[in-house]
Amino acid sequence: MGWVNLGQAAHVVESAVDRRLESAVGVSGAEFELLMRLSSRSEQGLQMNEIANQLLSSRGGATRVVDRLAEAGLVTRETPAENRRAVYVRLTAKGRSILTRARPIFEQSVEEAFSHHLSDAEVSALRKILRRLLEGNGAWAVERCEPHLQASPAGAKQR
Amino acid sequence: MGWVNLGQAAHVVESAVDRRLESAVGVSGAEFELLMRLSSRSEQGLQMNEIANQLLSSRGGATRVVDRLAEAGLVTRETPAENRRAVYVRLTAKGRSILTRARPIFEQSVEEAFSHHLSDAEVSALRKILRRLLEGNGAWAVERCEPHLQASPAGAKQR
DNA sequence: CAAGATTGACTGATCAATCTTA
DNA sequence: TAAGATTGATCAGTCAATCTTG
Numbered sequence: 386m387g388w389v390n391l392g393q394a395a396h397v398v399e400s401a402v403d404r405r406l407e408s409a410v411g412v413s414g415a416e417f418e419l420l421m422r423l424s425s426r427s428e429q430g431l432q433m434n435e436i437a438n439q440l441l442s443s444r445g446g447a448t449r450v451v452d453r454l455a456e457a458g459l460v461t462r463e464t465p466a467e468n469r470r471a472v473y474v475r476l477t478a479k480g481r482s483i484l485t486r487a488r489p490i491f492e493q494s495v496e497e498a499f500s501h502h503l504s505d506a507e508v509s510a511l512r513k514i515l516r517r518l519l520e521g522n523g524a525w526a527v528e529r530c531e532p533h534l535q536a537s538p539a540g541a542k543q544r
Numbered sequence: 545m546g547w548v549n550l551g552q553a554a555h556v557v558e559s560a561v562d563r564r565l566e567s568a569v570g571v572s573g574a575e576f577e578l579l580m581r582l583s584s585r586s587e588q589g590l591q592m593n594e595i596a597n598q599l600l601s602s603r604g605g606a607t608r609v610v611d612r613l614a615e616a617g618l619v620t621r622e623t624p625a626e627n628r629r630a631v632y633v634r635l636t637a638k639g640r641s642i643l644t645r646a647r648p649i650f651e652q653s654v655e656e657a658f659s660h661h662l663s664d665a666e667v668s669a670l671r672k673i674l675r676r677l678l679e680g681n682g683a684w685a686v687e688r689c690e691p692h693l694q695a696s697p698a699g700a701k702q703r
Numbered sequence: 704c705a706a707g708a709t710t711g712a713c714t715g716a717t718c719a720a721t722c723t724t725a
Numbered sequence: 726t727a728a729g730a731t732t733g734a735t736c737a738g739t740c741a742a743t744c745t746t747g
Contacts, residue, residue: 395554502680521661
């Protein structure tokens with residue numbers, strides 16, 4: 386029955402971090418995550434497709450998140466002349482500055498809600514276990530998502 | 545950055561179980577969980593308040609879940625003469641029978657999406673870690689929710 | 704007024720359908 | 726026709742406001 390706590394624990398930790406981000410810089414956890422991913426690809430930006438895969442939401446969901454961030458002026462949408470179907474999303478200067486403010490808040494609240502309660506050994510044990518779970522279910526762990534990596538092959542999505 | 549996977553892993557496992565339950569017996573994961581909790585309190589039933597606390601959703605959320613289950617004829621609402629503010633929710637015969645069908649499906653899909661990928665040691669390590677996280681954040685782990693236990697004191701809720 | 708629950712408005716996510724470009 | 730993205734409908738969850746009973 387331990388698996389039930391997985392969802393509960395994730396919810397408790399995430400909503401704690403969410404509230405802090407929201408009240409401090411006005412972005413949700415999902416929005417912050419996208420800003421982070423964009424910042425490690427500042428040159429090319431990310432395509433909607435990649436965002437959809439990485440964000441674990443549906444294709445339509447990606448559109449909404451980007452809608453909100455674009456509305457707030459934190460990102461831009463650009464469609465290249467070479468392939469006018471694609472849409473590349475990039476951070477704006479404002480987005481970068483918000484991100485700079487958000488990052489320490491994020492780190493601090495993760496520390497408070499997560500790391501603070503666990504030993505280093507437990508954190509790494511947890512990481513290993515979660516990776517197993519993800520891979521066993523056909524999803525790919527995020528870990529360090531380097532710029533040169535492709536968007537997740539089977540994707541972090543299901544169905 | 546390992547904490548991100550916590551949400552991802554929970555989502556992957558839960559949605560796998562959800563889909564199986566939904567397609568096999570037409571109840572969502574949250575609904576199944578409520579049915580389970582009700583079945584261990586078949587005599588008294590559960591009060592809306594307790595449901596709200598246990599289900600990690602808001603007070604309003606409990607009303608909606610019960611709405612759906614009552615609509616489907618799986619539970620009844622009864623308000624006792626002694627205290628006409630209270631509403632007690634109980635399983636119907638149909639609810640019990642659905643639960644009987646759902647339980648093996650639930651167990652099998654948890655096995656497939658969760659236990660199957662981990663050793664016994666990992667499962668118990670995970671359980672311990674998650675309990676720490678929950679308690680550290682002021683929530684209470686579910687584990688075995690015995691009939692005689694009160695509704696969670698600080699509750700599984702935050703804010 | 705306080706406790707218990709419901710309701711309505713809103714937010715976020717998802718799916719299918721659609722629109723546009725290759 | 727297929728790839729890439731957006732839109733609309735819908736659904737579950739949350740909060741504040743409300744209604745009812747004590």
